[in-house]
Amino acid sequence: MPKMTRRTFLKMATAVGAGAAVGGKVGTYIFPDYEALAASGSPEEEKYSHCVMCNHVPKCGVKLIVKDDKIFRTEKWEGHPNSLICAKGIAAMQEVYDPNRLLYPVKRTTPKGSPDPGWERITWDEAIATIAEKLNGIKEQYGAEKVFFYTGDPKEPRPIIQRLAYTFGSPNYGTESSLCYLATELSAKLTYGLEFQTARSQALAGGPPPTPDSGVFMLWSSNPAWSAPFSYNGLKTVKERLGTKCIVIDPRVTPTVHALADVHIQPRCGTDGALALCFGNYLIENDAYDKEFVDKWVHGFEEYREYVKEFTIERTAAICDVPQERIRAACEILANRNGPLFLRCSAASPHHSSAIQGYRARILLVPLTGSLDVPGGISIADEPIVFGNFHGTPQFERSTDLLPELKHLRVDRQFVPLWADADGEGQVQTNFFPEYVKSGDIRACFMIGANAMMWPQTQQYQEAFMNMEFTAAADFHIRPQTHNYVDIVLPAAVSYERMAPIAIFGRTIFLRDPAVTPPGEVRTDWRICCDIGTALGYPEEFFGGGENAEEECVRELLRTSGTGVTLEDLRAARPGGVFVPLQGAPQTKKYELGLLRPDGQPGFTSPTGKVEFTSEMMREYGYNPLPVYEEPIYSPISTPEVYKEFPLILNTGARVPMYTHSKQRKLPWLRQLMPDPIVRLYPTDAAERGLSDGDEVVITSPVNRTGIKAKLEITNILRPGMIDMFHSWEQADVNLLTTRDFCKISGFPPLKEGLCQVVKA
Ligand SMILES: Nc1nc2c(c(=O)[nH]1)N[C@H]1C(S)=C(S)[C@@H](COP(=O)(O)OP(=O)(O)OC[C@H]3O[C@@H](n4cnc5c(=O)[nH]c(N)nc54)[C@H](O)[C@@H]3O)O[C@H]1N2
Numbered sequence: 144m145p146k147m148t149r150r151t152f153l154k155m156a157t158a159v160g161a162g163a164a165v166g167g168k169v170g171t172y173i174f175p176d177y178e179a180l181a182a183s184g185s186p187e188e189e190k191y192s193h194c195v196m197c198n199h200v201p202k203c204g205v206k207l208i209v210k211d212d213k214i215f216r217t218e219k220w221e222g223h224p225n226s227l228i229c230a231k232g233i234a235a236m237q238e239v240y241d242p243n244r245l246l247y248p249v250k251r252t253t254p255k256g257s258p259d260p261g262w263e264r265i266t267w268d269e270a271i272a273t274i275a276e277k278l279n280g281i282k283e284q285y286g287a288e289k290v291f292f293y294t295g296d297p298k299e300p301r302p303i304i305q306r307l308a309y310t311f312g313s314p315n316y317g318t319e320s321s322l323c324y325l326a327t328e329l330s331a332k333l334t335y336g337l338e339f340q341t342a343r344s345q346a347l348a349g350g351p352p353p354t355p356d357s358g359v360f361m362l363w364s365s366n367p368a369w370s371a372p373f374s375y376n377g378l379k380t381v382k383e384r385l386g387t388k389c390i391v392i393d394p395r396v397t398p399t400v401h402a403l404a405d406v407h408i409q410p411r412c413g414t415d416g417a418l419a420l421c422f423g424n425y426l427i428e429n430d431a432y433d434k435e436f437v438d439k440w441v442h443g444f445e446e447y448r449e450y451v452k453e454f455t456i457e458r459t460a461a462i463c464d465v466p467q468e469r470i471r472a473a474c475e476i477l478a479n480r481n482g483p484l485f486l487r488c489s490a491a492s493p494h495h496s497s498a499i500q501g502y503r504a505r506i507l508l509v510p511l512t513g514s515l516d517v518p519g520g521i522s523i524a525d526e527p528i529v530f531g532n533f534h535g536t537p538q539f540e541r542s543t544d545l546l547p548e549l550k551h552l553r554v555d556r557q558f559v560p561l562w563a564d565a566d567g568e569g570q571v572q573t574n575f576f577p578e579y580v581k582s583g584d585i586r587a588c589f590m591i592g593a594n595a596m597m598w599p600q601t602q603q604y605q606e607a608f609m610n611m612e613f614t615a616a617a618d619f620h621i622r623p624q625t626h627n628y629v630d631i632v633l634p635a636a637v638s639y640e641r642m643a644p645i646a647i648f649g650r651t652i653f654l655r656d657p658a659v660t661p662p663g664e665v666r667t668d669w670r671i672c673c674d675i676g677t678a679l680g681y682p683e684e685f686f687g688g689g690e691n692a693e694e695e696c697v698r699e700l701l702r703t704s705g706t707g708v709t710l711e712d713l714r715a716a717r718p719g720g721v722f723v724p725l726q727g728a729p730q731t732k733k734y735e736l737g738l739l740r741p742d743g744q745p746g747f748t749s750p751t752g753k754v755e756f757t758s759e760m761m762r763e764y765g766y767n768p769l770p771v772y773e774e775p776i777y778s779p780i781s782t783p784e785v786y787k788e789f790p791l792i793l794n795t796g797a798r799v800p801m802y803t804h805s806k807q808r809k810l811p812w813l814r815q816l817m818p819d820p821i822v823r824l825y826p827t828d829a830a831e832r833g834l835s836d837g838d839e840v841v842i843t844s845p846v847n848r849t850g851i852k853a854k855l856e857i858t859n860i861l862r863p864g865m866i867d868m869f870h871s872w873e874q875a876d877v878n879l880l881t882t883r884d885f886c887k888i889s890g891f892p893p894l895k896e897g898l899c900q901v902v903k904a
């Protein structure tokens with residue numbers, strides 16, 4: 144095969160893609176020929192599947208109408224517990240036929256980091272053999288722990304890549320969740336001591352919807368109308384029926400605010416911790432907290448009570464820069480609640496330099512109001528859980544047998560020791576990747592679905608990928624921002640081409656079978672991992688690789704799930720799922736019943752056996768055990784000099800309804816909704832700068848004075864004094880502006896605070 148430039152490669156991929164799937168022009172998005180399909184006499188088959196376009200949970204059930212092995216139409220799956228189908232869900236079929244899809248394994252022919260990787264098509268045999276040889280080489284020379292195994296937002300491959308890491312002998316497995324939700328789970332663990340899994344419902348935007356028993360909803364840094372439609376619909380239904388009061392805390396006026404909020408507080412970004420402490424103080428001072436729960440089950444209450452006294456409404460209003468009346472109104476709703484507090488904080492809440500403290504301050508309102516594990520409050524999942532949110536079982540992942548022996552080799556221990564010790568899922572903090580590579584602690588990486596633009600200071604991650612001795616990735620496309628710095632890219636199947644047990648709707652497991660055949664030589668992530676695992680020398684653990692490996696993995700997952708459900712059961716139940724009943728009746732207040740602790744005693748699994756308002760683990764590791772308020776590292780208050788030059792708050796990554804992170808930007812049905820990177824400014828901020836709607840502007844920050852360019856949108860949906868920009872635009876990567884001032888406890892980045900300036904381009 145002759146050497147190719149990236150351009151000719153893409154042309155070839157396009158041509159082959161078009162040839163294989165549809166038949167059309169190079170470079171043009173040609174969808175399966177609708178008219179030809181409509182006219183074809185072939186029967187319409189109904190395939191039931193799950194959309195993963197937002198990669199969140201719960202996934203939406205969809206009915207695909209397939210003709211001649213092509214998806215012809217997407218419909219609602221009547222009777223499915225969650226079948227909303229948003230714009231992304233409808234466009235998911237365009238992802239299957241995206242002419243930019245990678246169809247063959249490729250290797251680079253120029254040095255890493257060259258503007259043109261000179262991608263050259265290779266066979267799967269060569270790709271797998273090269274990867275195995277390189278990884279085994281590193282293992283022999285330096286040790287298995289020098290190889291990192293990574294998955295980005297794609298969550299389905301987690302169990303298999305985790306199994307691959309531990310079987311190979313490396314504990315250094317990490318995911319994008321180290322800047323998504325894991326800080327929320329660490330906070331829960333430091334507070335309740337529960338294993339991450341069981342506390343999860345508290346954190347995720349996509350967690351279970353509220354029940355009619357809730358006395359008040361509080362949505363904190365979350366716009367589920369766009370980021371978690373399932374959850375949003377649940378809230379809206381209850382609100383419409385029962386008029387449940389709702390407090391939304393968000394500097395922007397979102398559709399969620401319009402639809403649900405009785406009180407909307409728009410704090411200065413990153414001051415939320417103070418607001419939470421103020422609520423705590425008000426509830427205590429007005430005797431509106433659950434005294435009985437606190438007396439019995441809370442540790443450190445007196446210290447907390449003393450500390451929160453500082454956070455009067457007056458002082459907090461000044462810190463957060465909001466009207467006192469708004470805070471008072473929220474306090475009154477909280478104090479006069481006629482049922483438990485349903486708090487939803489989501490993953491945006493810890494996108495701050497004081498991630499853990501700010502998050503702990505918020506979640507303490509749950510026990511303070513007696514809302515823990517009671518109907519309408521925040522539930523602790525009934526055990527055993529039918530798989531985790533992301534399909535794994537600890538036995539499948541080998542985190543019960545292999546990981547304990549490897550844990551001491553985690554690379555993140557020197558940066559975030561508490562995280563490394565407390566982590567139950569075995570996920571290494573990935574945000575220090577540049578440091579791991581610089582120190583030689585990591586020398587190679589296999590990544591499924593990685594996006595360098597997801598981290599603050601993208602270029603440092605690109606450099607890290609480049610400087611490793613070997614890096615291979617699997618993805619749907621060539622993504623230059625990431626793949627220009629790797630050695631080999633493998634073509635991965637999209638969800639409609641893969642198999643998976645979907646077990647995220649209560650206790651029902653659905654089987655998602657492939658709806659259509661993948662194009663070209665595309666393979667599923669699970670199979671790719673099995674092929675690599677087998678080549679690395681572990682054929683038994685990876686089912687010998689090959690075509691049946693994915694199905695064998697599903698069987699093994701089910702076998703280790705403890706549910707007794709088999710693949711045959713799932714197949715027989717299609718399109719429905721198999722319900723796995725609880726052993727006994729569902730229980731509330733499990734801490735009273737001795738259902739949380741391994742010793743069967745009442746209480747929690749925290750060091751003190753109680754809910755820790757002062758965290759003893761944090762104290763032991765040298766952090767302040769109280770949920771103290773800390774100003775953002777860059778802010779008008781902490782860095783007034785910098786603020787003079789960069790007088791706008793840098794707020795990034797609020798979700799947009801048409802895209803998920805770096806994905807879907809080229810799908811025609813979505814692209815028309817937001818074709819260009821936009822940055823939003825409040826009208827007075829724009830006027831002060833002489834800017835008009837639609838202007839091309841440059842956004843700069845203290846760490847990037849060159850800046851990035853975007854189109855200006857003037858809007859009053861923000862608070863004055865801030866910008867709002869979505870992340871992962873190839874042509875305008877906002878993470879070139881965000882800083883690496885990580886939270887000391889969790890390593891979380893400040894993606895929703897910091898300073899910037901906007902000027903005309
Ligand atoms: N369409 C779509 N859906 C998605 C995704 C996507 O990319 N696209 N991503 C998925 C993923 S991985 C995740 S983690 C979730 C994220 O889900 P969420 O974390 O719920 O994200 P958003 O719904 O954007 O809500 C974040 C809100 O926080 C506000 N905010 C910003 N800074 C502050 C602050 O300092 N204080 C307060 N109180 N609020 C602030 C923003 O204005 C924004 O409205 O969404 C998931 N769903």
Ligand SMILES: Nc1nc2c(c(=O)[nH]1)N[C@H]1C(S)=C(S)[C@@H](COP(=O)(O)OP(=O)(O)OC[C@H]3O[C@@H](n4cnc5c(=O)[nH]c(N)nc54)[C@H](O)[C@@H]3O)O[C@H]1N2
Binds near residue numbers: 617637806
């Ligand atoms: N500034 C800023 N940065 C942020 C955020 C923010 O709010 N602000 N949010 C953060 C959060 S919460 C998250 S979750 C991350 C997003 O996490 P990312 O990992 O950046 O998410 P994506 O861009 O969706 O996916 C990464 C890559 O995986 C590929 N991919 C997707 N699905 C699959 C699959 O099934 N298999 C394979 N092999 N490849 C796949 C995609 O094509 C893409 O190249 O971004 C984080 N970064």
Ligand SMILES: [Mo]
Binds near residue numbers: 322323
């Ligand atoms: Mo996320």
